[in-house]
Amino acid sequence: MRLGSLLLPHPVVAAPMAGFSDKPYRLLAAEFGAALVFTEMISARGLVSGSTRTLRMLDLAGEPRAGVQLFGAEPDEMAGAAMIAVERGAPLIDINMGCPMRKVVANGAGAALLLDIPRAAAIVRAVVRAVPVPVTVKMRRGWRVGEELAVDLARAVAEAGAAAVTVHGRFREEYYGGEADWGVIARVKEALCIPVIGNGDVYRPEDARRMVDLTGCDAVMLARGSLGNPWLFAACRAVLAGDPEPAPPSVRERLAVALRHLDLAVAYYGERRGVVKMRKHLAYYLKGLPGAARLRREVCRLETAAGVRQLLSGYVGGNDDMSSGSEPSSFSWSFLKQLLNRIENLEKKNKG
Helix, strand or coil, X not given: CEECCEECCCCEEECCCCCCCCHHHHHHHHHCCCCCEECCCEEHHHHHCCCHHHHHCCCCCCCCCEEEEEECCCHHHHHHHHHHHHHCCCCCEEEEECCCCHHHHCCCCHHHHHHCHHHHHHHHHHHHHHCCXXXXXXXXXXXXXXXXXHHHHHHXXXXXXXXXXEEEEEEHHHCCCCCCCCHHHHXXXXXXXXXXXXXXXXXXXXXXXXXXXXXXXXXXXXXXXXXXXXXXXXXXXXHHCCCCCCCCCCHHHHHHHHHHHHHHHHXXXXXXXHHHHHHHHHHHHHCCCCCHHHHHHXXXXXXXXXXXXXXXXXXXXXXXXXXXXXXXXXXXXXXXXXXXXXXXXXXXXHHC
């Protein structure tokens, strides 16, 4: 799929998620096959004012396909922020027109732009003029339940120069509850000539296949379904290509990748902060396992990577029925050994 000048190898991408899609998550998502990843939403005002904390969110080293998502309500400010992001290596700018959070919409940004389509179009025009990379827009179905605005907004931003739009099938008032309506994705796709990316409630590979079949969307964006489950990127890619769905990971593989994610977080943030940041991710990796509630409580008390490693290793060792049940496929087993080798090498570097 092509987004302006950016060519993606396949149609499965990772969503920008506030509090989750930081650099360690993005590196892992790309490693597991996401064709495109995004930063957490970044304040345009924070960038143009030179906020050190905001600028740190633009660390794109080693990420050739990491789009930067910006939020803001002023065209000139958004254009200035986009220029800074491109100077820092952004290959794509995404404009957030879907965030439902009060502190964002109170300033006229995020989903509030659904209610001001002329301003939304002005923002896109300003950013497109300011940067030489593709500019995309992520939006929701509408603001109030029953008042769909996505088609009108999508047409306006496409006319303003957007290279693609992502449509999430919920109204702002729904936040993240209920079910996403994929029908709106189909209606936007029918109205536009630019690529449309579908988003919302893709938790299994068959969900991705069904979304594409029902809506005709050009790509599928994975969000909460990928948390604690980076295998979903490769599985969706396989199913959309008409290949067999890969075997699910064993418990050993699942926890080995959780530790790989932990190592990335510790390397990036430092030990204590990395372990604290990983608590919410580890809750997803542990979801559905016997005794998961107890494990989550224990993880939340730990402040060292060694403590987390000991806890998870002890869990696998104490549940032989799960860790030595069905033999994983040769591909999965080979991949697990590669991950374990990487973890061991990281440990050696840290000790050195």
